[in-house]
Structures are given as C-alpha cells and as structure tokens.
Amino acid sequence: MSSFCLWNEFELKKPPLVTIQVEETGFAKHVFVEINRYLQQLSTPDAQEFNQTAALIGRLMARRKSSFRTMPGFTSVCKLNEALCRLLRLDLPRELENFRSALPDVCDDELSGEMPTRSSFEYILVRLVSFYHLHERIRQCCLKAARYFGQMLSNNFFMEFLTVLLAAMAKINNISKLQTNNCAKLYNKLLKQRSNFPQVEKHKFLPENYEMPTQLTVIKFPQTPREAKETNPAAVTLNVQPCTVVTKLDRSKKKAKADVGTVIARQKPKFSTETAFQLDSLATVEDVKHFIVRESKARQQSPENCVTKAMQNHEWLSAKTIFERKLKAKEEAKALNIFRKFIGSKI
Template structure:
C-alpha cells in the first residue's frame, strides 16, 4: 500500500458506471463529497500562498544557510509541499462526483454509479494526501527546531522570525487539511462493499490492504508541537526580543539618558536661483541619496518624484527656457524640504 499511494503518476482507472439498486449509496457519497469540498475550499484558501512564500524565502536565503546542516530540513519541507501540489485531490473528487446521479427520489430505484475501481482510486488518493500532510508536519517540526537554535544566538534574527511564522502557519494548515482527509476517508470507506465490480481490470492488487481508519488528530495531540515551541522560545520573546550585546562591547555605566532636541539643518532655497546652483544641488543630492537616503536633504521626496523633477529641469534647459526651469525646480524643492 505504501508504494501505491506514494507514486507520483498514479494511473487513473477508466470511469465506468454500473447499475445498482442501492440509491442511498449515491446520496451519502454526494453529501460527504460536497461537505468536504466546502470545508476544503475554506481551509485551503491561504495554504498555497504560504507554501509559495516559504519557497521564495528558501531560494533567497539558500546562500546564507547553505553550509548549515539544519537548512536541509527546510528543503525537505519545500519538497513535501511540492509533492502535495502534484496530487490534485479536488479534481479527482470532482471527476468521481460527476459520475454520480444528480438526484434520487426513491430508495429502490436503479441508478448508475461508478464501479469499485474508481472508488478505490479515490480512497488511495485520500490516503496519499493524508500521509503527505503527515510528512509536512514532521518536516515543520524539524525545521522549527533548527530555526529556534539560530534565533537563540541572534543569527539572522529577523529572517528566522519570518521563517518561524511561515512554518507555523503551514503546520496549522496541514493539521486541518489532514483531518478533513481522515474524516472523509473514515466516512466513505464502509461504502466500498456496496460498489458494483465487474471486469478483468483490477486497480488495486489482490494483496493490497487499505487502512481500516485514518487517525483524526485532536486539538491536543500534534498541537503539542506548539507547546514545545512555546517552552523553547516564548512568544513574548519572539515579538519583543532585542539582540544581545557581547560582553566585551557592553558598557558598565552610561549614566541617565537625557533626551535632547536634534538640530535640524535648514537649506537656503535662495541658493537655487541659478542654473549652476541647481546643477550642484542635484549632483550633491544624488550622491547623498545613493549613500544614505535618510541623511539627505531630499529624503521626503520619492525616487520617481526626484527623477521627474530632474527630467523637467533638463527638458526646460534644452528648450532654452532657463528662467522657467529655475522657477519650477525651486518651487518644487521648497514645497518638499
């Protein structure tokens, strides 16, 4: 069974419908599938986006962490998430549900329902998704254990905090989606014996044994991981932590801190009355903005606004309208600084 659900490209059996007198079977199945689809749509809303965020973070930081053994656990988590994308369970359930009768009015009426091979394929897919989610949660636990060790030593603290939050969300999403698979599997597995089965083709080998039940994870079972993480690093420490200063750099007594008003240097706009003065101002500010935007005089001016002001100034100079160029640029700067 392990090899069967773990296959990437599981061959879909042909969807063949056979007559059956058990009309309640179709009603129970459609109710269970519709309930799963509704809950899955709600709980799976942010899961792909969070998984994509982890992939981008890992790709961006792989050079910073490539020599660290623990980073492999994050790579394994990313691989497990990629594996889950290759199993399109909602599509398989929709395909199976489409072969069920739309409406049944009487219990003893003869209806056409999919054969057992198609139903077995759905069961195998549910087991596969369940165990992939289990693998994701195991990788989340290993990855967080590695990240918390680096956070204690203040190594890339901001980046690791973001990793921590992302992996925690993935763990929670996987926990809920795994329970949905377990609920649907446990609900529809007893109906397997009522599915008609004819033909030579067998989807499941004769020695295959399907699990009798999939464990439904309670709120206090695998969520103990969060309690362990809270014990390792309390949430208050993560949110309010400040990097520690090495002992050789600590100062013994610095006295009482006193707030002092910082003197703000004001620029004399009258210096921008000539073309040469403006050109010198632009050259100095371009250099200052490149080195440190916060220390430049034009720090409140956005990059596109600064570039647009220079462009208009140069355009007026090319048109030999120096007076208008100076006037426009001077008014723009005086309104910003």
C-alpha cells in the same frame, strides 16, 4: 506492491471512470454529501492561506539557498517545499469533483442508476491516503526545521529572516492539522461505502493481497477551557479571588518582619556635589579653564568622587569641545554662558 509504494506512487495509473447500472443507488447520496462537504472545507480562507504560505516558503528557500545549503535545518525546509509541491500536483479537489460528477443525480434505494466502479472509488481512497500522509510529512519537516532554526534564532542569527520563516512554518503546521483531520474523517466515512460500489474484474485497480487502511487517525487538538467545561464540567473550576491592593506601608511591614541581617549605617561620601561645588564659582573664563583641568584629572583618578560623575564621557568631551571652539572664535562670553548652562543642567 506494498501499501507504502501505492499511496506514494506519484504517477499512479488511474482506472477508467466508467459507470455500471445498479439496482439501488441510495448509498450514493451519502457519498455525494460527504465529498461535497469536504470540497467546501477546501475552499475556506484557511486553505487559501495554506497555499499562499506554501508559496512564501518556496520563495524564502530560494532566496537563502546559498546561505543555508550546508545547514541541517535547510535540508528539512527543502523536504518541506518538495512535499508541498507534491501536494499541489496531487490536485485532490479535481479528482473528487470528477468522481462526484459521475454519481447519479437522483439517489434512492428503490431506483436504479449508473454508478462508478469500485476501482474508481478505490482510486479516490488511495488519493485520500496520499493526501493524509503528505500532510504528515509536512508537519514532521516543519517541526524538525523549527527546532534547528529556533536554536539559531535564540542565538540572534538571521533574526528577521528566521522570524518570517518560523512564522510561515507555524501557520503551515496548524492548517495542515486541520486539513489532515478533514481528510481522515472523509476517508473513514467513505470506506464504509466501498462494498456498495459495483466491481468489474476487467478494471481492477488494487494489487493482489493489498489491504486499505481500516481507519485514519484524527489528530487531537488541546482542549480550550470552554471545551473542557462542556465535556467535563467538574474538571474545570474557576478560582476567583478578590483583588487586594498592596500599599507601600504593607510592603514595608513585610520587609521589616523579614530577616535581613544587621543594618549598617552608611556614611555620605566626603565629596558632595551640593557642598563642594557651586556654579557661581565659574565666574570667568579662567575659572572654567582651571575647572576643566581639575575635573579631567579627577574623572581619570577617582570618577566616583568627581563633580561631573553624573555626566557620560561623551557629554564631558562635548562640553569641553564647545567651550574651546567658542574661545577660538573669540566669543568668550558665549563660551562661558554655554558651559555654565551645560554643567548646571547635568549636576
């Protein structure tokens, strides 16, 4: 049986948890302390958020199963959900609690006591390796799915759904790194105590020629400026410069020094709204009718030179519509007043 198949074997046959009398039990206190510290880490709010976010990913996957089933990124999400389910069914905390309960209550180098067999201890080590590699697979699926759905998000596809999915996978990925490091540290410390546990040939757990990993790699996080300064103070320097206020005069001087080419004088347009049009010219309803006909033609032929060039098409259409409706209702004074006020506020 290869090492891969052993840690990846879900229905792994558990050896019987029996205890044997040993002369020295002092090493057991180190095992107890490390397991107890790790169980406390698993009960932190981050671990609870990990389980809640994993459940959210499962619900999101089920909700959009028909929409994304042909997409490669959805396959990665399905594998991610499967790995999260296997991690839940592994139930590492329960295995550690059962093994911890079999350790002696009083541990001393000069006292004898009942200790679990080496097979039970090796079973715990294999479960830690399984936990470690499952988290590694979870992060790989997160990154693979994030690359695919991130490209879809940049193209404005499924904005709301993909935003929630990517945020959930990012949280899973970050918390997974923490749990992986905690698991690797526990395994590396417990592996040193392996030879101290009593071995029973009858309850042998590991296959022949099987070698446990000598060490699990701890993931290195990017250092913050504070951590970098603590490890190497000379590597971090703060370059603080006084903040200078740049005024408009300074910007104009810099712009004058720059080579901007030859300055060409610009002439004002022939038709100026301030000189060519006066609001008092709309004194009667007939004046407004002539203005509407003339301005409608000007907006079609030369929009940049018309009087109402600052008005949008829908605003001009609304002004004409209201004016015509008031005329049909025989409210000529109100139609003239409304149109004059509307045009005066826009030009």
